[in-house]
Amino acid sequence: MLQYSDKVMEQFKSMKNAGRIENADGIGKVGNPVCGDVMWIYIKVDENEVITDCKFETFGCVAAIATSSLATELVKGKKIDEAKDITNKRIVELLGGLPKEKFHCSVLAEEGIKKAIEDYKNKKAGK
Amino acid sequence: MIEDVIYLDNNATTKIAPEVVEEMLLFLKENYANPSSIYYLAQNIKKHIETAREKAARLLNAEPSEIIFTSGGTEADNMAIKGIAFANEKKGKHIITSSIEHHAVINTCKYLEKHGFEITYIPVDKYGIVDVDLIKKSIKNDTILISIMYVNNEIGTIEPVAEIGKIAREKGVYFHTDAVQAAGKIKIDVKEQNIDLLSISGHKFHGPKGAGALYIRKGIKIDALLHGGHQENNLRAGTENVAGIIGLGKACEIADEDLKNIKMKSEIKRLRDKLEKGILEKIPKIIVNGHPEKRIDNTLNICIKYIEGESILINLDLEGICASSGSACTSGSLEPSHVLLALGLPHEIAHGSLRFSLSKYTKEKEIDKVLEILPVIVQKLRNLSPFWKKGK
Numbered sequence: 211m212l213q214y215s216d217k218v219m220e221q222f223k224s225m226k227n228a229g230r231i232e233n234a235d236g237i238g239k240v241g242n243p244v245c246g247d248v249m250w251i252y253i254k255v256d257e258n259e260v261i262t263d264c265k266f267e268t269f270g271c272v273a274a275i276a277t278s279s280l281a282t283e284l285v286k287g288k289k290i291d292e293a294k295d296i297t298n299k300r301i302v303e304l305l306g307g308l309p310k311e312k313f314h315c316s317v318l319a320e321e322g323i324k325k326a327i328e329d330y331k332n333k334k335a336g337k
Numbered sequence: 338m339i340e341d342v343i344y345l346d347n348n349a350t351t352k353i354a355p356e357v358v359e360e361m362l363l364f365l366k367e368n369y370a371n372p373s374s375i376y377y378l379a380q381n382i383k384k385h386i387e388t389a390r391e392k393a394a395r396l397l398n399a400e401p402s403e404i405i406f407t408s409g410g411t412e413a414d415n416m417a418i419k420g421i422a423f424a425n426e427k428k429g430k431h432i433i434t435s436s437i438e439h440h441a442v443i444n445t446c447k448y449l450e451k452h453g454f455e456i457t458y459i460p461v462d463k464y465g466i467v468d469v470d471l472i473k474k475s476i477k478n479d480t481i482l483i484s485i486m487y488v489n490n491e492i493g494t495i496e497p498v499a500e501i502g503k504i505a506r507e508k509g510v511y512f513h514t515d516a517v518q519a520a521g522k523i524k525i526d527v528k529e530q531n532i533d534l535l536s537i538s539g540h541k542f543h544g545p546k547g548a549g550a551l552y553i554r555k556g557i558k559i560d561a562l563l564h565g566g567h568q569e570n571n572l573r574a575g576t577e578n579v580a581g582i583i584g585l586g587k588a589c590e591i592a593d594e595d596l597k598n599i600k601m602k603s604e605i606k607r608l609r610d611k612l613e614k615g616i617l618e619k620i621p622k623i624i625v626n627g628h629p630e631k632r633i634d635n636t637l638n639i640c641i642k643y644i645e646g647e648s649i650l651i652n653l654d655l656e657g658i659c660a661s662s663g664s665a666c667t668s669g670s671l672e673p674s675h676v677l678l679a680l681g682l683p684h685e686i687a688h689g690s691l692r693f694s695l696s697k698y699t700k701e702k703e704i705d706k707v708l709e710i711l712p713v714i715v716q717k718l719r720n721l722s723p724f725w726k727k728g729k
Contacts, residue, residue, distance in 0.1 A: 214651075219651075223655070225721065228720070228721050243688075243724070246664060246688040266721075267723040268723070269643065269644065269721075269723055271646075
């Protein structure tokens with residue numbers, strides 16, 4: 211079993227933004243169930259392009275849940291241009307580190323946010 | 338603190354029996370002499386080692402001279418497989434094993450492949466029972482060894498060792514079985530079951546860690562793994578782990594008595610069945626792994642669909658419950674357990690595996706507590722899972 215930092219465990223226990231947003235403005239679906247990690251990130255964006263709400267649904271290990279939870283917290287309240295600069299490094303840093311085998315989870319969380327923003331932009335452009 | 342823990346990971350290791358500790362202490366404290374020395378102090382210890390050997394032999398219906406003490410199950414497996422392989426390579430270089438063996442066997446076979454041995458990995462059915470017909474058909478002129486585990490550590494399925502033993506004996510092929518999960522749990526009879534080599538590990542049945550044994554049928558020659566002194570009939574050099582051996586002997590003695598204690602045996606099964614039934618009643622979308630009947634009494638392995646094993650385990654741990662999983666995250670690789678995949682389970686389902694393994698120390702209220710807590714954890718994680726709603 212892997213050793214997780216206190217911050218990882220805090221996120222894992224709180225899962226503050228867990229759940230889905232009905233009628234989300236953007237959804238980022240990343241990961242693969244075969245590998246054991248899937249994240250769906252939902253965002254709600256207002257007219258000023260600010261992410262007013264962000265939720266996640268995750269199938270995966272402690273690290274997958276903790277990284278997606280933290281990523282949603284990070285981007286909530288931010289403008290999308292700012293939010294899209296989120297990096298997996300920052301996520302790992304804020305979690306007080308991750309076991310090496312779990313770095314890919316932080317990459318998934320970053321990708322999830324970026325895909326949700328991309329989805330939002332595509333939807334908007336299509337309108 | 339440790340008293341409050343609900344320990345349901347007895348296939349990983351067991352609580353050492355207090356009687357075992359008691360006997361070992363003497364040999365950690367006062368009786369420190371080297372059993373190879375000639376003075377009385379040492380020879381007396383030697384006598385105790387031989388008594389431990391008799392106890393280990395009795396558990397398996399073997400002769401004391403057929404027991405070699407090792408550092409545990411892994412060493413016993415290595416010693417058996419490499420020992421037979423290197424002693425018989427002029428006769429042949431083909432070995433038959435199964436796809437669900439413990440890593441101690443699988444990785445030893447992989448090592449031998451690098452040294453020019455040919456290994457046939459026999460598949461199993463959906464319950465984890467090895468294909469005996471295929472074993473028979475796979476035997477060739479150069480086959481020197483069949484190594485099939487007695488009981489699978491993850492799913493608890495009991496393999497048809499007596500049947501395999503008979504085939505091996507008829508064909509003149511050596512038969513080794515990794516009985517680490519069987520010893521102390523079911524009656525083993527190496528004579529009746531035609532077993533040539535058999536591995537056991539003390540800490541899996543309330544003995545100490547670092548102590549195991551290999552049974553080698555009289556007359557069978559193997560190459561030693563460790564070279565050095567004359568200990569263990571020149572087959573296992575190194576000053577004996579005296580306290581460990583004494584502890585293993587005591588654990589074998591207790592296990593032998595416990596095996597006759599039908600009430601104790603049926604209680605473990607009753608609690609395991611209660612846990613299984615309770616989980617199936619309270620949680621939808623559960624797959625029970627392993628054979629419905631040919632399964633060791635203490636083991637319950639399930640797959641909980643739509644969620645992942647490690648997050649279940651950590652949530653259980655937060656509630657003071659110890660269990661295990663065959664998910665990738667717990668195996669230290671990206672692949673889920675090779676055993677679950679060999680059963681034909683898809684990766685995403687294997688990731689959600691959970692194993693509870695009980696012992697004679699398991700109490701009913703502990704099972705009740707798990708049945709109370711697990712459904713809540715599963716619901717919480719399923720609510721989080723993107724797949725759950727679709728699977729409803």
